[in-house]
Amino acid sequence: xxxxxxxxxxxxxxxxxxxxxxxxxxxxxxxxxxxxxxxxxxxxxxxxxxxxxxxxxxxxxxxxxxxxxxxxxxxxxxxxxxxxxxxxxxxxxxxxxxxxxxxxxxxxxxxxxxxxxxxxxxxxxxxxxxxxxxxxxxxxxxxxxxxxxxxxxxxxxxxxxxxxxxxxxxxxxxxxxxxxxxxxxxxxxxxxxxxxxxxxxxxxxxxxxxxxxxxxxxxxxxxxxxxx
Amino acid sequence: xxxxxxxxxxxxxxxxxxxxxxxxxxxxxxxxxxxxxxxx
Numbered sequence: 001x002x003x004x005x006x007x008x009x010x011x012x013x014x015x016x017x018x019x020x021x022x023x024x025x026x027x028x029x030x031x032x033x034x035x036x037x038x039x040x041x042x043x044x045x046x047x048x049x050x051x052x053x054x055x056x057x058x059x060x061x062x063x064x065x066x067x068x069x070x071x072x073x074x075x076x077x078x079x080x081x082x083x084x085x086x087x088x089x090x091x092x093x094x095x096x097x098x099x100x101x102x103x104x105x106x107x108x109x110x111x112x113x114x115x116x117x118x119x120x121x122x123x124x125x126x127x128x129x130x131x132x133x134x135x136x137x138x139x140x141x142x143x144x145x146x147x148x149x150x151x152x153x154x155x156x157x158x159x160x161x162x163x164x165x166x167x168x169x170x171x172x173x174x175x176x177x178x179x180x181x182x183x184x185x186x187x188x189x190x191x192x193x194x195x196x197x198x199x200x201x202x203x204x205x206x207x208x209x210x211x212x213x214x215x216x217x218x219x220x221x222x223x224x225x226x227x228x
Numbered sequence: 229x230x231x232x233x234x235x236x237x238x239x240x241x242x243x244x245x246x247x248x249x250x251x252x253x254x255x256x257x258x259x260x261x262x263x264x265x266x267x268x
Contacts, residue, residue, distance in 0.1 A: 008255060015251075019244060035236035038243040045247070088250045095243045099236045193251060200258045207265045 004199035011193030018185030026182050035099045040182045042092040043170045044190040049089050050152060052082035052194055053117065057149040060142035072138035073209055075145060076128060077201035079121050081194060086118035101165060109158040110166035113151055120148035134212050 022040030029036035056078035063071035093111065094104045105111065124144045131137040159168050172180050 012251075023240070023244070031232055033233045033236060035233050035239055037240045041243055041247045084250065084254050088247060091246055091250075092243050095239050095246070099233055099239050197254065197258060200262060204258070204261050204265055207268070211268070 002199075004196045004203070007192045007196030007199065009196075011189045011191070011196055014185050014189030014192060016189075018182045018189050021185060022182035027178050029176075029179075032100060035096065038092060038096040039170060039175075039179070040186050042089070042096055043183060044187040045085055045089045045092060047187055048190045048194045049082060049085035050156065051191070052078050052085055052198070053121075053149060053152050055198065056082055056121075056145050057152070060145040060149075063138055063142045064146075069134065069138060069209055069213075070206065072134070072142070073202050073205035074198070075138075075141060076125075076205040077198045079125055079128075079141075079145065080201055081197045083118065083121040083125060084197075085194070086114065086121065090114060090118060106165055108165040109162045110155065110164055113155040113158050117148060117151045117155060120144075120151065124148065134209055 018040060022037050026037070026040075028034045056075055059071045059075035059078055062068075063075060090111075093114075097106065098104050124141050127144060128137055128141050131140060156169075158164060159166050168174060170183075172183070175183065
């Protein structure tokens, strides 16, 4: 069994146990009641989304310094998985916001900076689709990823820097000990799932790159001849 | 109004259902693309 599949399988297993615990075993929160159970999927998604963005940032730096295309394939994988997680994070947040804040969305600093990073990653993925030259694509998307990653510490510290509607970071230090087990199980579940997804997606990107680099360049004369 | 949220299970199921759907659909898209890559 390939490592990517193994991580996905392990992630699913942990998520099933953690979610069962969070839904049916853990007590409800004093003020938010049962709605707080959304935390067991929302917070692990947020943590692992940040890890995916950090991974992409690291791949971008590694590509620019080492000039090895394997880092570009990893960058593409990290960006795509990060974008999926960011989209999911915003949707989960909106679902949690409605019963607790009374609105689906608010232009609060945490939400706004997260949305900015989601759209930046979408833009970089779109850029990758428009550029045919693999080397130019790798350089441009690495630079764009480094610029976009500047937003990540702003997302993280936004709840501390500004008087935000969003609550402070949920960590084992800030939530009741009764909530630790499902939160940790799901955090590791989503982490393993993210690692598996990135490994599988890297294989797809590497195969495309291999095909592109293997294709013989089309000479202008031949192209004109075909057209004629 | 006492500041305590009551009920809300529909939001909990919606969040968990959406999470499961996104993960399943994305995993399926990865496996399909990997299979296509093998056939290329």
